[in-house]
Amino acid sequence: xxxxxxxxxxxxxxxxxxxxxxxxxxxxxxxxxxxxxxxxxxxxxxxxxxxxxxxxxxxxxxxxxxxxxxxxxxxxxxxxxxxxxxxxxxxxxxxxxxxxxxxxxxxxxxxxxxxxxxxxxxxxxxxxxxxxxxxxxxxxxxxxxxxxxxxxxxxxxxxxxxxxxxxxxxxxxxxxxxxxxxxxxxxxxxxxxxxxxxxxxxxxxxxxxxxxxxxxxxxxxxxxxxxxxxxxxxxxxxxxxxxxxxxxxxxxxxxxxxxxxxxxxxxxxxxxxxxxxxxxxxxxxxxxxxxxxxxxxxxxxxxxxxxxxxxxxxxxxxxxxxxxxxxxxxxxxxxxxxxxxxxxxxxxxxxxxxxxxxxxxxxxxxxxxxxxxxxxxxxxxxxxxxxxxxxxxxxxxxxxxxxxxxxxxxxxxxxxxxxxxxxxxxxxxxxxxxxxxxxxxxxxxxxxxxxxxxxxxxxxxxxxxxxxxxxxxxxxxxxxxxxxxxxxxxxxxxxxxxxxxxxxxxxxxxxxxxxxxxxxxxxxxxxxxxxxxxxxxxxxxxxxxxxxxxxxxxxxxxxxxxxxxxxxxxxxxxxxxxxxxxxxxxxxxxxxxxxxxxxxxxxxxxxxxxxxxxxxxxxxxxxxxxxxxxxxxxxxxxxxxxxxxxxxxxxxxxxxxxxxxxxxxxxxxxxxxxxxxxxxxxx
Ligand code: GAL
Numbered sequence: 060x061x062x063x064x065x066x067x068x069x070x071x072x073x074x075x076x077x078x079x080x081x082x083x084x085x086x087x088x089x090x091x092x093x094x095x096x097x098x099x100x101x102x103x104x105x106x107x108x109x110x111x112x113x114x115x116x117x118x119x120x121x122x123x124x125x126x127x128x129x130x131x132x133x134x135x136x137x138x139x140x141x142x143x144x145x146x147x148x149x150x151x152x153x154x155x156x157x158x159x160x161x162x163x164x165x166x167x168x169x170x171x172x173x174x175x176x177x178x179x180x181x182x183x184x185x186x187x188x189x190x191x192x193x194x195x196x197x198x199x200x201x202x203x204x205x206x207x208x209x210x211x212x213x214x215x216x217x218x219x220x221x222x223x224x225x226x227x228x229x230x231x232x233x234x235x236x237x238x239x240x241x242x243x244x245x246x247x248x249x250x251x252x253x254x255x256x257x258x259x260x261x262x263x264x265x266x267x268x269x270x271x272x273x274x275x276x277x278x279x280x281x282x283x284x285x286x287x288x289x290x291x292x293x294x295x296x297x298x299x300x301x302x303x304x305x306x307x308x309x310x311x312x313x314x315x316x317x318x319x320x321x322x323x324x325x326x327x328x329x330x331x332x333x334x335x336x337x338x339x340x341x342x343x344x345x346x347x348x349x350x351x352x353x354x355x356x357x358x359x360x361x362x363x364x365x366x367x368x369x370x371x372x373x374x375x376x377x378x379x380x381x382x383x384x385x386x387x388x389x390x391x392x393x394x395x396x397x398x399x400x401x402x403x404x405x406x407x408x409x410x411x412x413x414x415x416x417x418x419x420x421x422x423x424x425x426x427x428x429x430x431x432x433x434x435x436x437x438x439x440x441x442x443x444x445x446x447x448x449x450x451x452x453x454x455x456x457x458x459x460x461x462x463x464x465x466x467x468x469x470x471x472x473x474x475x476x477x478x479x480x481x482x483x484x485x486x487x488x489x490x491x492x493x494x495x496x497x498x499x500x501x502x503x504x505x506x507x508x509x510x511x512x513x514x515x516x517x518x519x520x521x522x523x524x525x526x527x528x529x530x531x532x533x534x535x536x537x538x539x540x541x542x543x544x545x546x547x548x549x550x551x552x553x554x555x556x557x558x559x560x561x562x563x564x565x566x567x568x569x570x571x572x573x574x575x576x577x578x579x580x581x582x583x584x585x586x587x588x589x590x591x592x593x594x595x596x597x598x599x600x601x602x603x604x605x606x607x608x609x610x611x612x613x614x615x616x617x618x619x620x621x622x623x624x625x626x627x628x629x630x631x632x633x634x635x636x637x638x639x640x641x642x643x644x645x646x647x648x649x650x651x652x653x654x655x656x657x658x659x660x661x662x663x664x665x666x667x668x669x670x671x672x673x674x675x676x677x678x679x680x681x682x683x684x685x686x687x688x689x690x691x692x693x694x695x696x697x698x699x700x701x702x703x704x705x706x707x708x709x710x711x712x713x714x715x716x717x718x719x720x721x722x723x724x725x726x727x728x729x730x731x732x733x734x735x736x737x738x739x740x741x742x
Contacts, residue, residue, distance in 0.1 A: 066328050067516050068509065069462040070369025071409060072337040074315070076106065076211075077455025078410035079448055080142065081430060082375060083108035085133040086117050087419050092435060093133065100416065101140040103430070103441060104448015108137055109374060109412055112147035112217040113179065115196060116154040127203050138209035145374075146200065146210055148303050150193045151217040152179045157192055164189040167228040169273040178423065179217075183226050184299035185234040197303045201310035212315035213307050214339060214374060215300045224292050224324040227271045231295070236266045238291045253561050254283040285482030286475070286530075286562040292324040293474070297331040304334050319374040320364070326474035327367035328512055340364045341375035341414070342403050345388035354682060354699040357399065359498045359510075361406035363472050363491070365463060366510035370407040375414035376400055379440055382426030390428070393439055394729035397447045398697060401731040404455075405684045405695035407463045411451065413444060454714055454733065458693060461686040466519065466672045468511030469497045471526035479530040479562040485586065487608060493526040493552070493653050500658040505675045505683065517542045521672045522665070524550040526653055531556035533572040540576050544642030548670045550661070551577055551648050553584070553611050569611075570648065577648040578619035578639035584611045584650075597635045597651065599623035600664040604656055606635075611650030613637055622647070622664075645670065681706050681726065692736045698726040711736035 080100065085093055100108070111118065111130060119125050134144045158164060158176045164186040166174045174181035182189045204210045243249040247263055256262045261281060263269055272280040272288050304316050317339040318331075325331050332338055344357040364371055378396055380388040391399070400411050417431035430444045431437060471494025480489045494510060501508035513535040517523060523542060543549050556571035558564055565571045569581035587595065587607055594605040603626060613634040615621055623636025635650045651657055665671045675683040680700040686693045693714075696706055705725050711734040713719040717726070724732050 066332060066368040068366050068369055068465075068511055069516055069519070070337075071460055071462060072370045072372060074337075074372070074409050074459060076143075076410075077451060077459055078107040078143075078145075078372065078412065079451045079455065080105040080107035081109070081378075081413045081416045082112075083110050083133070083137075083416050084113075084419065085110065085129050086114050087421075088417075094136070096416070097137045097140045097142060099431075099437070100137075101142055103445040104452055105142050106452075107143050107145060107211070107410075107412065108133075108416075109145040109147065109214060110134075111149050111200075112214065113149060113152045115149035115152055118149065118200065119154065119196060122156055122160070125199055125203070127200075134204075134207060134209050143211045144209050145212050145214055146204060147214040148193070148197045148200070148216055148307075150182070150189075150196065150215075150303070153182045153189070153192065157189075158182070161186075161188045163229065164192075165228065166226045167231070168223065169225055169227055169271075171227070173228075180222050183228045183230050184219075184295045185226060185228065186230040189230075190299060190302060193299065194302050194306060197306045198310075201307050205310040210314070212317065212336075215303050215316065215318045215335075218319055218322060218341065219296050219300070220292070220322040220324055224296075224322065225271075226292070226295070227273065232271060234295060235271050235288075235291055236269065238294055239269060239287070240266045242287065242290075254281055254287075255563060256281070279483075282479070282483040282562040286479045289324050289474075289478040289482075293326045293329065293331065296325055297329070297334070300331065301334050317372055317374070321367065324478070327364075328514075329474060332368045337371060337409075338364065338368050339372045339374040340408075342373050342399075342408075343375075343377045343381060343388075343414075344399050345377050345381065345391065348389070350389070354402075354680075354697075355499045355502050356495070357402060358406065358502050358682070359495050361403055361408075362465075362498065362509040363494070365407040366472055366512055366515070370409045370462070372410040372412075373400075373403050373408045374412050376403060376411055378413035378415070378430050378444065379418070379428030380426075381424075382428065383424055387426060391440075392729070393443065394727070396440065397443050398699070398729040398731055400447055401695065401733075402682070402697050404451075404458065405463070405682075405686065405697065407686075409459055410455075411447075450715060457691075457735075458686055461688045461691070461693060463509065464519070464685040464687050464692075465507050465509035465511075466521045467501055467506050467508040468517065468520045468523045469494050469508065469526055470511060470513045470523060470528060471497065472510055473512060473528055473530075475532070475560050476528040476530040479558065479560075482562060486588075487527075487554075487586075487652070490526050490528055496655050496658050497524050497526050497653050500653075500655075500662050502682075503679070504662065505679075507672065507675060507684070513538060517547065520547060522548045522550065522670065524653070525552055525555050527552040527554050529554045529556070529558045530560055530562060531558070531572065532560055536572050536576060539573075540641065543576070543644035543646055546643035548644055548665070549576075549646045550665070551646065552653050553609050553650050573648075576639075576641065577637070577646050578616040579634075579637045579648045580614045580616070581650070582612045582614050582633070584609065593628060595628060595630055596626035597623060597657075598626050599636055599660055600667050602660050602663065604660060606651040607654050607656055608652040610635075613648065613650045615639075623649070678704055678706065680704070690738065694734045694736060696724065696726060696732045696734070698728065698730045701728050703727045703730070706732075708732070708734050709736055
């Protein structure tokens with residue numbers, strides 16, 4: 060297996076400053092405002108700004124004519140008040156002179172429509188011309204800032220693949236053929252065999268004949284080809300980014316290099332992230348419109364990002380309501396922004412930049428509200444940011460070098476499994492969506508749950524649930540069986556290991572490579588499209604319910620117990636959930652999907668039989684989460700409720716000013732407390 064040891068959910072960023080600040084857009088403000096900004100933002104605790112991701116036109120107004128003055132002056136002014144700068148390569152918005160001279164750099168969607176200048180991300184990562192200009196602007200900026208002590212690091216581009224990630228331009232087609240030839244070692248027969256081109260007479264004789272797959276022309280395309288196309292998109296953007304990273308590292312090896320993800324068709328546990336120092340992430344919880352669902356959904360996103368490579372830098376965080384085109388978010392209420400920011404930190408952020416310094420008066424995001432309003436009068440959002448700034452200045456540095464604790468893991472975010480599924484869904488939800496339901500079922504009951512990739516360090520986990528990773532890598536088996544032998548509880552959802560990593564169905568009896576570990580055979584499976592019409596009742600422990608989406612009738616091996624049984628129709632009496640003891644642990648196989656009907660029952664059952672670690676006993680709506688290193692534990696208590704609540708906490712030192720009386724803290728509405736416990740070697 061490829062060495063991915065570097066990318067672990069337990070890894071921290073290695074930053075030695077906890078950065079707090081915002082993106083900053085000097086190109087949007089006149090001189091009068093710009094001169095006052097450094098002091099205004101320093102007073103709110105800023106120690107960093109991020110700049111230039113959309114400013115290519117300012118830096119190189121004409122081909123080859125560079126003008127760094129606006130950024131030089133801004134970096135200098137902010138530097139004078141102790142605020143450092145993260146710069147960005149500005150390749151998300153190439154200037155008009157470039158697209159005018161080279162319209163061939165524009166991306167083309169799967170309907171053949173060419174993108175245009177006028178919004179952003181319109182250029183192709185596969186275009187040799189665009190790549191050359193990307194290297195050129197990166198080199199010019201890197202050279203200019205190499206010795207500037209106020210520039211501490213870089214963000215590549217901006218949110219690669221955030222709007223759409225496909226590309227069918229002529230450059231993309233050529234690169235596709237290059238990619239395929241590399242992947243299949245120049246042997247077209249290998250492609251034919253791997254993709255199963257015998258089906259529907261797809262046999263190719265040359266790589267140049269292979270089209271990029273487009274939707275429904277006239278009907279479904281080959282799922283293996285679709286998956287390889289997603290691999291190709293990842294390969295292309297990784298190569299594009301690497302060219303920038305190499306230039307930056309050569310100019311100044313002390314700079315950190317990151318990227319603000321996490322969007323589609325990029326393998327964030329792959330080379331893309333290995334080329335960076337750590338991942339960055341943009342967190343906008345108010346895209347989750349229902350305030351009751353928001354904490355669980357935000358927690359899942361943050362845990363998912365951490366599962367890619369560990370702690371991360373939040374390069375953009377919601378600070379006001381976001382508004383664009385046809386939507387406008389709820390305005391965070393007083394205290395909500397601070398709470399959300401601490402929540403992101405509790406879940407692994409090693410730095411926090413609030414988007415954005417001030418609402419812009421023009422452009423597609425003129426209602427994307429920031430810390431300051433259009434009129435630049437500091438109001439409650441600024442005051443709240445200043446409180447947060449003060450707290451972070453004191454506590455942030457102590458959190459660097461700590462990892463986020465979790466003892467229940469969900470294996471659900473895997474690039475190949477997700478994209479393979481996407482290429483042929485059968486109308487079933489993808490592993491990432493299923494992971495959300497599994498996460499929520501534990502999170503809402505106060506368990507210490509997160510997301511962990513099967514390749515990752517599983518040592519701190521008591522329980523690992525595999526959320527229907529149908530495209531399962533056989534190389535994960537060894538890790539999973541070691542985890543179980545040492546005492547872990549593994550819970551495998553239906554359809555896991557039913558396909559290979561090329562998106563073809565495995566020839567083995569299911570659950571394929573997991574059959575011996577789980578000690579079970581899948582005798583029959585089926586989709587449940589209208590479970591209310593032909594209900595299949597399932598009983599587990601003290602509960603029975605009608606399953607949905609999918610059923611599997613199981614046959615246990617000798618020594619495997621049947622713990623759940625089908626109760627109705629032709630399945631009556633057959634095994635639905637099995638359990639096998641292996642070493643010191645157990646393997647459950649669940650013959651249905653982890654839906655929101657099924658998942659709470661599974662949690663109940665696991666709790667009942669004593670397979671779950673303790674619930675953290677706070678009242679509903681108060682989240683508890685820990686960051687730790689070898690000697691200290693930081694326990695975060697986050698009140699997502701609109702009213703004050705009193706919570707029990709472990710004895711330790713209260714760090715955010717709450718009085719700790721008899722191990723109880725009173726948390727205000729949307730309040731956050733942190734308790735430090737010294738001398739605890741959490742693992
Ligand atoms: C992010 C993006 C920013 C800005 C923000 C608000 O996704 O990186 O440039 O667009 O959203 O829409």
